[in-house]
Structure formats: structure tokens, C-alpha cells
Amino acid sequence: MTPPSLDRCFSMAAFLAFVELRQFLSRHPSLPFSEALDSVKRLKTGASGLDFHAAVTLSSELDQDLPWDSTKKGLRLFVYEWVRLVQPNWLRRVPNGREYVRTALTTDEAQCFREAGLFEHSPDDDAIAWWDKIAALIRGAVDAEKMERARLAERLSLQHEKQRLASLGIEREPKWMSLEDNNLGYDILSFDVSDGLVVSRLIEVKSTLSDTIILTRGEWNNAVSAPTRTVFHVWRLPVQSLIEIPVAAMASHIPQDSGNGVWRDVAVTLSAADC
Structure with missing residues (x-):
């Protein structure tokens, strides 16, 4: 049996x-x-x-x-x-x-x-601790799923950029930077043409199951440090549709610090204009 x-x-x-x-x-x-x-x-x-x-x-x-x-x-x-x-x-x-x-x-x-x-x-206290341990399991599972979606979105951006570079006649390969160093402030290093020259293109990749993404203060600071060379790739999953948002368009969604308050993360709900 x-x-x-x-x-x-x-x-x-x-x-x-x-x-x-x-x-x-x-x-x-x-x-x-x-x-x-x-x-x-x-x-x-x-x-x-x-x-x-x-x-x-x-x-x-x-x-x-x-x-x-x-x-x-x-x-x-x-x-x-x-x-x-x-x-x-x-x-x-x-x-x-x-x-x-x-x-x-x-x-x-x-x-x-x-x-x-x-x-x-x-x-009893032991039962409460048991439930806390179980809750930690689901947090771990959720974190793993988020990472899986993030990696999928990055792979999709890498493939998208390979096709875009080929269509522009740029004989360069995009690089999956976050896989090598997650502290650079962007996920994909690609390229573009400006005034006849090949220039770098920095891509911050996001994924969403709805129309909302979370942007950190650090990610935004990195983007505005190179606003003309940075772009946001937002992938809607599971349909795998891409929304490409330049820094100038994202700026309208970013809050301002006020008084003693400093924003750390912002939930950005994408509008029809973003799409």
C-alpha cells in the first residue's frame, strides 16, 4: 500500500x-x-x-x-x-x-x-507564543513570494531591454545589477541613444498585483540623483504588462517632508495617465 x-x-x-x-x-x-x-x-x-x-x-x-x-x-x-x-x-x-x-x-x-x-x-502563554511562531511562518512565506515576484519582474525587464536595444541597433547587453549588488539603487543597467551617443539607462523595477507600488525614500533619492537617465519599470502580474514611468512623471506622486515629519515609504497608486 x-x-x-x-x-x-x-x-x-x-x-x-x-x-x-x-x-x-x-x-x-x-x-x-x-x-x-x-x-x-x-x-x-x-x-x-x-x-x-x-x-x-x-x-x-x-x-x-x-x-x-x-x-x-x-x-x-x-x-x-x-x-x-x-x-x-x-x-x-x-x-x-x-x-x-x-x-x-x-x-x-x-x-x-x-x-x-x-x-x-x-x-496560556505557550499557546500565544505558538501562534506568534505560526505567524512568523506566513510572514516568511509572503516575503518569499514577494521576492519571487520581484525577480520575475526583473527578468521581464531584462528581456524587454534586450529586445529594445536590438531594435535601436545598440550592440550592448543590459546587466542585471541587483543580482550582483543590491545596494546600487537600481536593478537593471541598460542603454539608450542621446544626441547620437550611447548613454546608460538606470531602471528601477517594481511589480504589482493591483495598481499600487511601494517606493522607498532611498529608491526615490537614487532616481532623482540621475533623473534623465532613470526610469521606473512597473510590471503588472500575473498578466506581465509593463508600465514605464520616467522620474518626472513619478514626481507628482511623491510627498513632501513637513515640520518634523520625514516620509520613508510611499504607496503610489498608478492612474490611467501613468499607463
């Missing part, structure tokens, strides 16, 4: 079978895994209600050196490790609150959360 995938091993029956198996193996370290599995099935009272099929998968996927036991703490560890490895769709609901997560869980998943005390009306 083919072992189930890890995403089908999230249940109390799987967790308890896994703990029984791990504890038996810790007491009999020289026993082959298959023999240990058969022994636990034979000796454990109530074994028929446990999911040892899923426990085999958990044994191959979970870190065996962690302190596995059937306590509430052990169950919280199991839920966390499963979520960390599987990254279920409902993980994105965590920043919105526990109730948003609760409504997205399956019956088996919800039982694990309840038994672990993670939905208690007045959670």
Missing part, C-alpha cells in the same frame, strides 16, 4: 500512532522499523483506532530528534511542524486571527487544534 502524503496525516489518530511508534523505537533502538511497527500494532491497547499507515509517513518526514510525546506540548509541536512542512492554504489566514483559521480547518485538523489547547478562550 502506498504511504499517504504528509498533507493527509494531520489527525489525532495519526499523531498518537506516531508517538507510540517513536517511543517504542526509542526503547528498542536496535529493532528494525518494520518489526517495531508490527510490535506496536500487536501490543498497544486500542491500536485499531490509530492510523499507523499515516504514522509511517510522519516517521519519515518529521525530525526524530524532537521531544515527541502525547502531551499537549507534544501535540502543539506536532501541529507546528506539520504546518511548517506542508504550508497549508489556511496558513494565510493566521494574520487575520484564530477564528479565520478555525473556519478553514477540516474536522481532523480542528480536533488537533482543540486538543492542543490552541483555541481556548483564554490561551
